[in-house]
Amino acid sequence: MNAHPVYKPATPADVDRMVAAHPFALVISANAGVPIATPLPLLMERDGDGAITLLGHMPRVHPHTDLLRAQPRALAVFTGAHGYISPSWLSDRTQAPTWNYETVQFDIEVEFDDSDAATELALNRLVDHMEQGRPQAWSVADMGARYAKLAPHVVAFRARVVDAYAKFKLGQNERPGDWAEILAGLERTRQQALLDAMQRASPSP
Template identity: 35%
Template structure:
């Protein structure tokens, strides 16, 4: 990822917050011909021992599992809020449009989870993240049904080797911040989310 210094998030808590708020990620590896292969999937973030591990699974027929068994490193991308920015926010005319966004990229070491108990624990993490009311229904399903479901997935733990977080909010163009914040506050959900990050980073506020 191209990461100019002014857009590199210095606080690791920002990356962690983005990963948890936007858990539907892209798992990117290469196929047997060296071409990128991408699977969109939700991931659960685990903090332990000062490191991060991402838990998720793909369907049994998905060939990416075999790619990853052969080449067990991959890239995971989490995309946060994003929105267009008009050059009308600048006081001078010689500016061009741009796009603001937040994103996290993690280089990971892939390991596979094989036992029923460990797969069940992984699924319960994901259920708790997205549909905790379903947990009781899952626990009540017949054991043979659960066993068959577990056989239908490749469960994975992705140990984070390197984490890069990009927060692109025109930090280097202070003259645009006040107008940019007002514009995003009046926009749609994505733009308003960016406005929230601007306020958090004190861009466009009287403190800047």
């Protein structure tokens, strides 16, 4: 995963954590030079060799589904914690504003599986992931007979990750004084997700 060294995630586990916490991605394709994009949740799987697969589902009848069947190469973009960094938080008023963020981009090759079993697996895996830890967690089985009516409208797929790019721009190159003031500004403005991300990426030992 290539990125400027200072903004590179420390370990593959950092990427896994971000994608698991922010699974809503944008899948982007091009058809004769015309872009098409579909937002959808994706689950990431990493095998023992580090190879990455994305599991998801799309509407069975949809122009992007048709395009991916014919042209399976696409880009999946995940955005994690992010936010505006205001110079108003800093003692040094000459500093410029910036935007801190986590992003992971996967160059993927999509393969659909039209079987009922694949759809059931994809839906159950996603629901279990999103419901984990919730009081009175919901499951697909709770749909009862409605499941048989709705499930045929989607199709499951796995996407093999061909290449990956991750950039966590989280103030790693800030001066210590500025760093502390930025964290204080995020806390005052209740941007907890970005505050947590920056603290994880802290350049301090």
